[in-house]
Amino acid sequence: MATDFRYRRLGYLVLQVSGIAQTTKFMIDVIGLDFVDETKEGGRFFRSGPSHHDVLLIPAATPAFVRSSWELETDDDLERAFSHYAKLGLSPKWVPDIEAQALSLEKAFRVVEPVVHTEFEYYSKMTYISSPLQNRLTGFQGGKHFGLAVPDPRMHTEYLVKNMGFLTSDYLEGWPGALLRAFPNPNHHSYGALGGKAGFHHFAFMVNTIDDIGRLMNRAQKLGVTPHFGIGRHPTSGSIHFYVYDNDFFVWEYTLGMEQFPEQGAREARRMSARPEDFDLWGAVPDVVGASKRPPFLTYG
Incomplete structure (x- = not known):
């Protein structure tokens, strides 16, 4: 780096x-x-x-x-x-x-x-709001990450690591995707470079308890919101997850329990199995119909 x-x-x-x-x-x-x-x-x-x-x-x-x-x-x-x-x-x-x-x-x-x-x-500085949140639906932990589906996850990952201050936490065999952390932030990943139809993949918020995820599941069901993936547990970060679609087919995730990396002495990136049966520790399978409608990302230059 x-x-x-x-x-x-x-x-x-x-x-x-x-x-x-x-x-x-x-x-x-x-x-x-x-x-x-x-x-x-x-x-x-x-x-x-x-x-x-x-x-x-x-x-x-x-x-x-x-x-x-x-x-x-x-x-x-x-x-x-x-x-x-x-x-x-x-x-x-x-x-x-x-x-x-x-x-x-x-x-x-x-x-x-x-x-x-x-x-x-x-x-380096954004306005800090001292008043408490008015929306009490969820207890947010503060961490976030997002993913993009890109044409060549390996090439993209290698550039981010070599030139932009990221480190690879895990990648999938054959390079259909990689998860990267923004050094020295300890979260397992702040960004995912993922394969598939190019576009915006998801945006995730870390929450405080499993109750927050359970409430989102029931809230989504009551409000007619379409689930995308989960409830499940990622074999990479160890996070419990639940993803939903909004009206534009943006995907939003709640995540709990992400692996934390020390600044010094962190483990090397793992080469993870890409077999479908190893994709989720609880057997969750992501929806592919809605994912085919994912919004694009704007390109510049």
Whole structure:
């Protein structure tokens, strides 16, 4: 890993949605997030903890993944990251102050990784909200991760590890996918590079108890929300999981019990079985019909 900056966590995702009112209701009534604020353009912010937002939804004709945003540990890390990407020839660009202010960020830049051409945003300070969450449906632990389905998971993974400060925690034999952590964040993974039809794969929130997952299952059933995968347990991270679709076929996950990695002396990445019977420790099978409708990710450059 040839980077000199340190990640704190996955900050937030930006998603285009086709029905902002319907997805807002889903965010609040199913996922259990707090609505925070609305942009002048009609985008909506949602949070699961004290940071201003974990999700920004943008109304659009076509649903799509727009970008991921990553919180670094310090202002110095932010400056080092900018210099690092400039030296790689990736032409990072600072976010204009007025836009950063609208995003409740003190300072941020964006860069496009050159393998699948998705946009990464970096910042070190987001507005902290001291008032407690109003939505009491779920107890959120604070960690998050997401996955994209990409044409070549191995090539994408190798670039992220060599150039962008990620480490591989596990990969599947034959390279249909890999799970990566944003060093030195201890969570088993903050990002999944997964195979299959290219597009947005899922966005996950770590929750406090198995009760949170059980309540989501029953809530989804009562509200007519379609499940995607689970309840099950991943053989990689060890997490208990449950995934559901929203109205645009974005997939949202609750996850509990993820493996934690020490900063020093962490185990090597495992080559995991890709056999269908080894895909889930409890025998859960993901839905493939809805997955074929997954929204695309926007590409840049």
